[in-house]
């Protein structure tokens with residue numbers, strides 16, 4: 001395990017007082033190592049977990065050639081260009097049991113969607129394309145081609161081939177895919193435990209009476225939501241007063257039971273803040289000023305407690321900064337810890353509906369409302385006030401507009417990049 005100083009020495013031009021967002025990504029990718037313990041869980045418990053090993057299909061899906069339509073199965077070699085085909089119906093194949101009879105030339109079998117294709121037959125004509133008279137059906141010229149409407153054995157998954165790769169995050173489709181292989185359990189990485197708490201003397205817990213100079217703790221609730229959506233095990237440690245004894249107890253308690261500790265507040269330069277001193281005392285911690293807005297101050301490192309080491313993210317106190325630093329840095333780090341292959345969120349291009357003032361030299365995340373323009377392209381406007389205490393701007397938004405480090409001002413119609421909240425938070 002490398003120390004923070006060793007990692008810093010590996011990075012060119014590392015300056016903790018003006019760290020570009022890309023350098024933070026690079027730093028964290030070297031700091032965070034995936035958890036090593038795996039477990040087997042039932043499929044209902046596997047949602048949002050990360051697959052620990054390649055999943056090899058133990059059988060073919062579908063297990064047999066079958067019909068994609070309700071209609072008539074027949075040998076496609078009998079089709080002649082420009083000619084109707086008349087066939088005699090000699091039986092009915094239902095889904096669930098293979099039809100066993102013989103089918104000769106000029107004959108067909110009535111077949112249901114999903115039913116096994118009778119031996120020797122390779123084509124299905126949907127019932128609505130045909131004319132039926134008593135025991136015969138007529139297929140009008142050109143209504144199907146040989147091989148149409150037949151689903152091939154193994155066309156979804158072939159036995160022996162990987163169905164899902166290690167590091168895949170299991171969504172609803174993956175759960176269904178695993179179930180389609182007849183597997184009731186799957187090997188996943190252990191869920192990281194993430195302890196979180198808020199710091200600050202001005203922070204009121206819900207239920208406390210309002211008082212002058214105090215604000216209600218919102219960060220714990222957004223962090224709870226972000227962590228829960230991500231599929232880690234959140235451990236709420238409440239809000240902690242800004243005195244050394246309370247802070248030390250909170251950080252020790254957190255580090256003793258969690259893989260990751262997330263605090264909010266106290267990482268800037270304020271005089272009352274004891275947070276940084278305690279973090280330093282309990283572990284190997286770097287204090288950064290990131291070239292980013294919001295989310296400039298942030299502490300990152302490891303806390304040592306009772307012979308174990310927990311990752312630490314000391315997020316800035318401002319509520320929007322908490323969410324932005326979480327999405328930009330903590331979420332990818334947690335995904336890496338969870339063993340996920342794809343850790344960085346997808347960035348989607350969109351056209352800006354507004355001009356934006358921006359100087360090169362820092363990454364900015366504005367709260368955006370993305371929508372579809374009349375011509376079908378994706379467009380975005382900001383939610384208005386972008387203050388890093390204005391949580392309403394985050395609640396109204398459906399995306400973050402990410403303005404790159406090098407980017408200068410944005411004109412109406414310029415291309416910007418979005419992190420869409422759908423699937424992200």
Ligand SMILES: Nc1nc2c(c(=O)[nH]1)N[C@H]1C(S)=C(S)[C@@H](COP(=O)(O)OP(=O)(O)OC[C@H]3O[C@@H](n4cnc5c(N)ncnc54)[C@H](O)[C@@H]3O)O[C@H]1N2
Pocket residue numbers: 198199200202203215216217218219220264265266267268269270273295296297315316317318319321388389
């Ligand atoms: N001289 C400087 N002052 C500040 C700088 C700076 O670079 N130089 N950076 C500013 C930036 S940017 C941020 S962000 C904040 C971060 O400061 P802290 O991490 O020390 O956070 P606090 O001072 O404790 O709180 C900031 C702000 O957020 C409110 N807050 C805190 N926790 C919660 C919570 N759980 N729920 C709701 N609101 C919370 C707190 O009341 C403050 O208003 O520093 C700037 N200052």
Ligand code: MOO
Pocket residue numbers: 292293294295296297316318320321388389
């Ligand atoms: O992190 Mo602060 O919120 O950049 O304003």
